[in-house]
Amino acid sequence: MQMETAIEVNGLITYYGKREVLKNLSFSIPQSMTTVIVGGSGCGKTTLLKHLIALLKPAKGTINIHGKDITKMNETTLIEFKKKMGVLFQGAALLNSMTLADNVALPLREHTQLKQPIIDIIVRMKLDLVGLTGFDTYYPAQLSGGMKKRAGIARAMAMDPEFLFFDEPSAGLDPVTAAGLDELIIKLHKAFKLTLVVVTHELPSIFKIADYVIMLDAGTIIFIGTIEELKASTSPKVKMFLQRQAEEEPYRPEDYFKIISGS
Amino acid sequence: MPLRVENFFGLIGRRTLSFLNNVHDVACLVNDVFYWTLISPMRGKQIRFRAVITEIVRTGYNAVPIVAVISFFVGVILALQAAYQLRKFGALIYVADLVGVSITRELGPIITAIIVAGRSGSAFAAEIGSMKAAEEVDALDTMGINPVRFLVVPKLIALMLMQPALTAIFDLIGMLGGFLLAITLLEIYPYSYYAQTVNALLIKDVMTGLVKAWAFGVVITLVGAYHGFKVSAGAEEVGMRTTASVVSAIFLVIFFDFFFTTLFYYFL
Numbered sequence: 465m466q467m468e469t470a471i472e473v474n475g476l477i478t479y480y481g482k483r484e485v486l487k488n489l490s491f492s493i494p495q496s497m498t499t500v501i502v503g504g505s506g507c508g509k510t511t512l513l514k515h516l517i518a519l520l521k522p523a524k525g526t527i528n529i530h531g532k533d534i535t536k537m538n539e540t541t542l543i544e545f546k547k548k549m550g551v552l553f554q555g556a557a558l559l560n561s562m563t564l565a566d567n568v569a570l571p572l573r574e575h576t577q578l579k580q581p582i583i584d585i586i587v588r589m590k591l592d593l594v595g596l597t598g599f600d601t602y603y604p605a606q607l608s609g610g611m612k613k614r615a616g617i618a619r620a621m622a623m624d625p626e627f628l629f630f631d632e633p634s635a636g637l638d639p640v641t642a643a644g645l646d647e648l649i650i651k652l653h654k655a656f657k658l659t660l661v662v663v664t665h666e667l668p669s670i671f672k673i674a675d676y677v678i679m680l681d682a683g684t685i686i687f688i689g690t691i692e693e694l695k696a697s698t699s700p701k702v703k704m705f706l707q708r709q710a711e712e713e714p715y716r717p718e719d720y721f722k723i724i725s726g727s
Numbered sequence: 728m729p730l731r732v733e734n735f736f737g738l739i740g741r742r743t744l745s746f747l748n749n750v751h752d753v754a755c756l757v758n759d760v761f762y763w764t765l766i767s768p769m770r771g772k773q774i775r776f777r778a779v780i781t782e783i784v785r786t787g788y789n790a791v792p793i794v795a796v797i798s799f800f801v802g803v804i805l806a807l808q809a810a811y812q813l814r815k816f817g818a819l820i821y822v823a824d825l826v827g828v829s830i831t832r833e834l835g836p837i838i839t840a841i842i843v844a845g846r847s848g849s850a851f852a853a854e855i856g857s858m859k860a861a862e863e864v865d866a867l868d869t870m871g872i873n874p875v876r877f878l879v880v881p882k883l884i885a886l887m888l889m890q891p892a893l894t895a896i897f898d899l900i901g902m903l904g905g906f907l908l909a910i911t912l913l914e915i916y917p918y919s920y921y922a923q924t925v926n927a928l929l930i931k932d933v934m935t936g937l938v939k940a941w942a943f944g945v946v947i948t949l950v951g952a953y954h955g956f957k958v959s960a961g962a963e964e965v966g967m968r969t970t971a972s973v974v975s976a977i978f979l980v981i982f983f984d985f986f987f988t989t990l991f992y993y994f995l
Contacts, residue, residue: 517869539873546871557866559858571870619870 476525503680550620787889802904826905852972855955890944
């Protein structure tokens with residue numbers, strides 16, 4: 465299968481203080497596919513996502529999106545790029561002081577000259593798309609977690625983006641709601657042929673939505689390939705993740721004693 | 728012993744670095760705020776007028792009652808305290824001068840600034856801080872909306888207008904309080920109190936007060952926004968930053984008051 469590259473990352477290194485969080489990552493994300501970035505907690509996957517959406521600047525390395533390096537863009541070109549992407553944050557990050565309709569309308573009001581009646585129509589379309597018809601006058605605080613995430617997707621879709629990024633879409637949701645969200649992601653992908661990047665650690669989600677998988681462990685890539693290749697992988701770390709095994713007890717008793725005595 | 732010396736220099740180094748970092752952050756914020764307030768509107772990026780109106784109502788209109796009550800009492804107290812001394816010299820009529828000049832030049836701007844720092848500066852810090860903690864600021868950024876333009880600029884414009892306005896209200900009602908006390912308790916003839924006040928006050932007194940008020944408005948907004956954006960996560964930090972914003976806003980207001988008063992003393 466020949467894949468067109470949408471996002472290409474080269475030699476990405478980043479630090480939090482002195483700790484190296486991402487250690488020289490190089491990979492590419494294919495166009496019009498659902499790429500899932502997986503890994504245990506603290507492996508740097510959310511940090512990686514923040515770099516892809518230009519919230520953080522790397523210490524070193526390039527991130528090319530359609531051949532343009534977003535780490536070296538100035539404010540104006542970066543805004544043009546940001547108009548073409550939508551992001552769903554872990555907590556949905558809707559503006560609490562605004563109704564759902566205003567939340568979805570926000571990017572349209574800021575970036576387009578559309579008249580209010582047209583914005584109203586687009587807002588209703590987007591809310592209908594995520595199954596929130598009739599909730600336009602609700603405030604985010606009045607919604608459940610799953611509904612907030614759906615509203616967040618509606619807002620991310622407002623500008624008809626080319627890229628959609630999801631940060632742990634099913635975190636903190638019950639299995640049924642999470643499955644519903646996965647269905648929505650699949651639906652969006654089929655309907656709009658978007659390039660999706662999903663950060664998650666939920667196994668059921670990965671097998672349901674992923675076309676392409678990037679697996680991180682402690683800031684390095686331990687697996688990259690299609691979902692079939694993931695299932696067939698023989699790497700012990702990959703297997704451990706897929707079979708939900710805990711990591712082996714890493715200390716010997718003497719080491720443990722040293723740790724607790726602080727020496 | 729060398730260890731202690733090392734620790735000492737290490738401490739100085741760490742403190743200096745973190746201080747310089749803070750200076751850098753403040754400079755970046757000030758730069759951003761003035762870019763988005765002054766320069767970007769000229770490049771065709773409109774200021775959000777509806778948000779400005781909302782902030783004017785919140786920070787200005789809603790603060791009128793508390794400013795009115797406090798200013799009235801400050802006027803009364805000032806007249807009483809002045810009378811306590813001036814009575815000894817049989818110079819009660821000069822209560823009018825003292826109340827008028829001290830309120831317009833000093834007490835009006837400074838007490839209004841402290842009220843606004845407590846009311847609105849803390850609200851700015853808490854609002855921006857909790858938005859930061861809930862990733863809402865990041866969300867704005869990824870939508871291509873500059874958080875400073877979206878959140879800070881309307882507040883800055885609102886306070887630049889409302890701080891002098893509230894101060895003017897304070898001046899008026901404060902002098903009214905002094906006037907009412909003087910004509911009742913001190914039994915000064917109303918017209919002579921009025922005439923004395925008009926004689927004593929110069930346009931300069933009122934204007935320097937209002938200029939100071941304008942500067943305090945800028946300071947309060949910037950401090951609130953700075954502390955708000957400094958929040959990284961968690962409700963506890965929002966609380967800490969809110970407190971810090973009030974404390975440092977009041978400190979900076981006093982500092983700038985000193986600065987402007989010296990400036991006006993020598994050049995006006």
